[in-house]
Structures are given as C-alpha cells and as structure tokens.
Amino acid sequence: MTQPFKRHRRLRSSAGVRRLVREATLQPSDFIYPLFAVEGEGRKEEVSSMPGVFHFSLDRIKAEMDEVVEAGIRSVIVFGVPDYKDHVGSEAYNEEGITQQAISLIKEAYPEVSIVADTCLCQYTDHGHCGIIENGQILNDESLALLGKTAVSQARAGADIIAPSNMMDGFVAVIREALDEAGFVHVPIMSYAVKYASSFYGPFRDAAHSTPQFGDRKTYQMDPANRLEALREAESDVEEGADFLIVKPAMAYSDIIRDVKNHFSLPVVAYNVSGEYSMIKAAAANGWIDEKSLVLEMLTGMKRAGADIIITYHSKDAAKWLSN
Template structure:
C-alpha cells in the first residue's frame, strides 16, 4: 500500500479534492455601522457595513471565491420581522450593491426571521408558541424581495414545515422561476451556533429552537426532511452543522444524489481559531483537513468562514 504514498504519486490517486469553487463565503452585512467590526467570538471575521460589502466581495473574488451567502443585521426589528421583506432592507440593499459591482458573483440570501424579530425566533410567535403556517407567507414575501434585488439563490433556514413549497410558489407567481432554492433541509438544534448568534444578533429572548430544529440524536429523520424539501421544489439541500454530522451528509448524498451543501458553522470555526491562538493546532492545516472531510462525506458545496484563508492555502 505504501508504494502510492510518495509525495509525487499521492495527487494521482487522491479520491477527494477540495476546490475554491466548492466554497460559499458568509457575509454579515450590518446597516448600523460605518466600518468593519470584528466579531469577538469569531476571531478574524467581521461585520461589514453596507458601503463596504461590494469591496469585501471583490477581495474574495480575487482569490477565486465566487459564491456568497448574506446575513443582515437590520436597523430595526419588530414582532413579525417586517424588515426581512422590506424592499429597502439591509440584505436587499446589499444584493443590489454587490450585483452593481460584481454581476458574476453568485449571491445567496438567507431567508429567515430570527435576525429581524424582537424575540429572535425564526417564525411568528403567539403566546410563546412559534407558529408554522402563519410564518410561511412572510418567508415567501422575503424570498421575492431578495429575488427582486437580484439574488441568484434563496436559502430558507427557519425549518418551518412547508417553507420550500411556500417560497417556490411565491417566486414563481412573481416571475422568478429561475431563482434557485437552497434549503436548510436538515438543520439541527445544535450548540455549535453560539458565535453566529452574536455575529447576527439573532439570539432568542425565550425558550429555544428545539420545536422546529432537528434533534441531534436522529439521522433517519434527516432523510425524511430532505425528501420533503425535494418534493416541494428545493434545488439544493443542506445539512447543518457539518463536522459532527458527516454521517448525515453521506446518507443524504447516497440516498438522493442531489446537489448537497453543508454548513461548516461558527462554532466549528471558532474552535479551530481558539486552538490555533493557543498554539495547539496549525489553523490552516486543520481547517483544510476539516473541509476535505466534509467534501469526502459527500458535500458538493461548503459554506465556511474559512473561505478566504483556504482560498489562499489552495492557491
């Protein structure tokens, strides 16, 4: 077996390859700031002001990154997240800014209410209960507003039952048949999201999200979730988080053979950064190994905060 492990031969027999074109870079756009602001729990990652988002995307594109997923920090929040579907909302403005400067960038928009509601949950709340069906029309309106701004892909992340169908119907009714849906199909109620909630100001005011996000003890349930989303019109399905859910990624890919994304989430990123800061690990080597493992598990696309540094590493 060792004959093919020489440095000169390894690349010839390599089974999994990571490319910068596999990566989707998250961008936090904050309409409340005028300069980049580092996220304390995500060292080296920043909130970007609206006026700097096109420049940030341009820097990444110079490294070969072509796809970006946008998360907005709005100037106002209310009980139903109305700024999420405001045509002049933070994400809508950011999409227009990016497309005006970089028409060839692939812009993905997160479609959820948690960043826009005063209570921080992903749906409409009444008497402490997150309401599924009442949330669906709002998600549809939000997706349409993103498409009108120029988004290429909308990515519903709230784990509301029927969200893909509601969004597909809303997009089609407004003439946006060509806008794709990348659904957070198997999104687990995970402790790995902590840093993101600081970054996006999306922490919840009460309870938790276990009534609509998946139980991390389950994997077969993920297949049922993915199958439903495919039937409703999802073009890409996603597993989130990635690193502790490689088995789920593999099950999804093997069963459906569908374009599959995985989200290398904030907690996974921050663990690597913390260990690197202590000198316990080589950050870039570990990040590369993690991303290759996600690709090897079956992911076609990887959303990752390591995108810029891995682009340099691969380059």
C-alpha cells in the first residue's frame, strides 16, 4: 500500500468548488477610484504616462462619474490640479479652489458616492513639496496649520472622508482638531499612515503636476527598506485619531499591508499606485500579458495580504470584469 497523503486537489476540482472555498474575494465596492480635476472647460486629456487616466474639467466630470457609478463603484478620491501655484500652496485651502469645486459638484450630483479628499500641498506649491519651505528645508510644524485649513475647506465642500498624504509628523492630530473645531466631528480621516519614498510614484507626479523642483521627499516619506518603522508610523496615527490606515505603494509592500492588518483593528487601505498601473498598461499594450487576469490576480493579492479597501486606477476596468 502506498504511503497515505492528503488530497488537496479535491477543493480545486471544479470552478464551483473553487468558488465556494475562495478565501479572498474582490467586489466593486472594495475600490476607490482616483479622479483628477483641472480648471477650464471641455477638457478630457489623457495623462501621457498613464493610459486610460484623464484630467477632467468640471463640465466633463459628470460623464466620467456616470461610468464610475454604472460600474458599481461607490467611492472616489479627488485630486485637484490647479493652474495657479505659489510658495505656500494657497489653492489647497481656497474655498473656491478646483478641488473644492469638484467635490461640491460630485456630492450634489451623486450624494450616495463617498468622496475622499486627498489632503496635501504638493500639487498646489510652486516647489512641489508637501510643506512650507525655508532655507531649503521642509518645515514640519508650520505646514500643519495649512493642512488643517485644507481639510476643513474640503469638508465644507462636501468631502465625506479626509485623506492626508503629506507625511508631516502630527498631521492626523492637527487635522482632527481642526475638523472638530469646525464642526466636522463626524468626518473620518483616512491617513496615508505608511507612505514610502517610492520610485513607483513617477506617473502620478506627471498627472498631478507635483514633481519636486529640488531634492526629494526622503526626509518625510519612509525608507523602502524599513518594516518596523511602518508600525511606528501607523501607531502614531491611530493614537492621533485616524479612522483608516493607508499603505502606499501596494505591490512591493504586501508584507507591510499584512503587518498593519495584524497589529491594528482599523480598516486597511492599499494604494495601488501609478507606477504599478502604468507597468501593467505598458506590458498589456505590447501583448506580453493578459491584462484582465493579471489585474484581478494582483488586486486579489492585495486583499489576501490584508487590504479591506483598494485605491486603484484599474477600478473601472476591474469592476466591469468582476461583473461579467
């Protein structure tokens, strides 16, 4: 008689059985779709480094949102790309700024959609950094007050969730206090708690016009080699009042997603960033991969790693594929 062994293949014997025992599942409601709003009229302009991703003027956003909602996606994250930039990023907290106008428009037309507001200064400053600059240094505490003002202006515009992405120390505490004092105690904070100084961000900087004009962001974004630091960063944000924790990027940081999920009880958000998106688009355009199966496998891997929610530029395509 042969040595006894386990029959693992029994649970893979048919599509129906595989579906019954599947551990990580994807659905359109897991996705947050990034949307780039720009000034002007009649503008739907493809980002050259991100095929299928566009800049939309306010008058073109509704058509895009119709597609998003029809696909079953119920959350968007709004990035404003202003024409005017200055040293202190004043358009970030302008009550009539492009971001605030886009949020108001979407909230009025689609009240059932959850609007996440990216809260940073980089795309609003003429130097491209996420805080105030003095003598070539990014000032931490002086930048916090402007981030608080930005968050309040976005909440007033109708944002359901504030997502600060600047990685200044204390940013969650200051934004929570500013929101509470302005009467927005009900508005949660989706913190970019674990944000690495990654080379995967290049196409986004093209989309958001936010490339630093000098130096880099390594003094405030995390070293990609560090793992324990991620837990320290997340712990600080939890203590300061964060309601969600983002890990960014996602593909090369699935171990960090799992660590954060294991250590904290808050919802974990994986940000499937621009470089990850563009690599897949380039490979698909060359016929090297099956885009549909690869994207769904990648996003499922993020769920398996521990992500409850995924911010991804693949949202519309993935939602349609899941529905078929």
